[in-house]
Amino acid sequence: MSRPLLMIPGPIEFTDEVMATMARPTASHVDPDFIAAFGQALKDLRSVFLAGDDFQPFVLAGSGTLAMDSAVANLVEPGDRVLVIDTGYFSLRMADICRRYGAEVDLLGVPPGETVSATEVAAQLQQNAYDLVTITHVDTSTGVLTDVQGITTVAKDAGSLVIVDGVCAAAAEEMRQQAWGVDVYLTASQKAIGVPPGLALLVVSPAGMRKWRGRSAPVGSYYSDWSSWLPIMESYEGLRPSYFATPAVNLVLALSVSLQQILAEGMDAVFARHRLIGDAVKAGVSALGLGQVPTDAAHAAHTLTCPRYPDGVDGSLLGRVRAHGAILAGGLYPAIKTEYFRIGHMGAVSANDILATLGAVETSLRQSGYAAEPGIALAAAQAVLAGGE
Numbered sequence: 001m002s003r004p005l006l007m008i009p010g011p012i013e014f015t016d017e018v019m020a021t022m023a024r025p026t027a028s029h030v031d032p033d034f035i036a037a038f039g040q041a042l043k044d045l046r047s048v049f050l051a052g053d054d055f056q057p058f059v060l061a062g063s064g065t066l067a068m069d070s071a072v073a074n075l076v077e078p079g080d081r082v083l084v085i086d087t088g089y090f091s092l093r094m095a096d097i098c099r100r101y102g103a104e105v106d107l108l109g110v111p112p113g114e115t116v117s118a119t120e121v122a123a124q125l126q127q128n129a130y131d132l133v134t135i136t137h138v139d140t141s142t143g144v145l146t147d148v149q150g151i152t153t154v155a156k157d158a159g160s161l162v163i164v165d166g167v168c169a170a171a172a173e174e175m176r177q178q179a180w181g182v183d184v185y186l187t188a189s190q191k192a193i194g195v196p197p198g199l200a201l202l203v204v205s206p207a208g209m210r211k212w213r214g215r216s217a218p219v220g221s222y223y224s225d226w227s228s229w230l231p232i233m234e235s236y237e238g239l240r241p242s243y244f245a246t247p248a249v250n251l252v253l254a255l256s257v258s259l260q261q262i263l264a265e266g267m268d269a270v271f272a273r274h275r276l277i278g279d280a281v282k283a284g285v286s287a288l289g290l291g292q293v294p295t296d297a298a299h300a301a302h303t304l305t306c307p308r309y310p311d312g313v314d315g316s317l318l319g320r321v322r323a324h325g326a327i328l329a330g331g332l333y334p335a336i337k338t339e340y341f342r343i344g345h346m347g348a349v350s351a352n353d354i355l356a357t358l359g360a361v362e363t364s365l366r367q368s369g370y371a372a373e374p375g376i377a378l379a380a381a382q383a384v385l386a387g388g389e
């Protein structure tokens with residue numbers, strides 16, 4: 001039986017091997033095979049983020065918001081000053097979490113579709129000193145990709161720690177955690193990491209761990225506190241049984257499978273494939289005459305595309321696209337929510353998946369009364385894909 005493709009910015013389509021692992025009988029969390037798989041997954045997470053051996057990975061049962069909560073709960077002390085680079089919905093969530101743990105937050109924001117440059121961040125850092133700077137690598141509400149490397153460089157020069165929300169970017173957009181000096185790179189399982197929803201993933205730099213160790217105030221969250229989780233992560237990596245709170249056994253096993261698949265492809269190849277697929281989708285959308293939320297292709301994400309509805313077409317388009325075989329997402333950024341939709345294309349996504357999706361969009365636009373020349377989006381996307389062969 002055919003089912004529509006899940007082409008939203010997470011959860012995504014997962015590989016057969018990952019789904020088969022989800023269906024395996026659940027093991028004990030102290031079973032030696034499970035311990036070995038968890039230990040390997042922790043090492044592999046470092047490799048996927050291109051982090052150093054002295055960086056500390058954490059894998060927690062929870063969603064991406066828990067990964068954000070965990071980073072902030074452990075690294076922010078009441079009264080700390082935090083600069084949030086605000087590129088959309090999820091940057092504001094990060095600001096809320098920082099305030100919840102007692103930080104004084106400044107936002108450096110831009111209108112939807114724009115991004116903040118390293119130069120603008122450097123200017124702000126000259127005005128004020130910040131303990132922490134947070135960046136949303138790809139803001140899922142606008143499809144904007146932010147210059148993590150450039151901003152991290154200026155933030156570290158100014159003596160701030162850097163937390164990067166990579167939920168819609170990790171294992172897809174280029175990230176070299178050690179080389180770029182990112183203190184926390186965090187994500188969730190359900191996007192390019194390629195595992196059903198339910199895992200929060202973080203890798204923390206030695207400087208980040210030092211800031212946590214030097215805290216004077218206790219961590220204000222019981223579940224997120226790294227004092228409880230660090231010994232567990234060290235035990236699994238050292239192949240010793242341990243327990244604080246039951247891990248999501250099948251999800252962790254599926255994670256170990258997915259990370260191996262990602263590493264078998266190779267990180268540079270993974271980044272290049274996402275660039276090619278992302279460029280192909282954007283070429284197809286442009287050929288249809290649709291605008292996009294990011295104001296410049298140079299800062300558009302490769303993990304999702306945010307086309308604007310053409311005149312006379314509204315959200316009912318998405319129901320038609322679904323009937324033609326692809327599930328897409330509506331807008332998310334409150335001020336422009338009804339003006340655009342979102343196509344996710346990350347993880348194990350193939351060229352065929354995006355061609356099928358663009359075909360469904362094209363046909364549905366025509367059914368919505370918009371004059372889209374048959375095949376025009378597919379031809380544009382295929383021309384990009386052919387360039388990558």
Ligand code: PMP
Binds near residue numbers: 167188
């Ligand atoms: N940050 C970003 C950039 C996201 O895209 C999301 C989820 N779409 C989150 C954080 C929150 O993740 P979750 O929904 O898994 O809690």
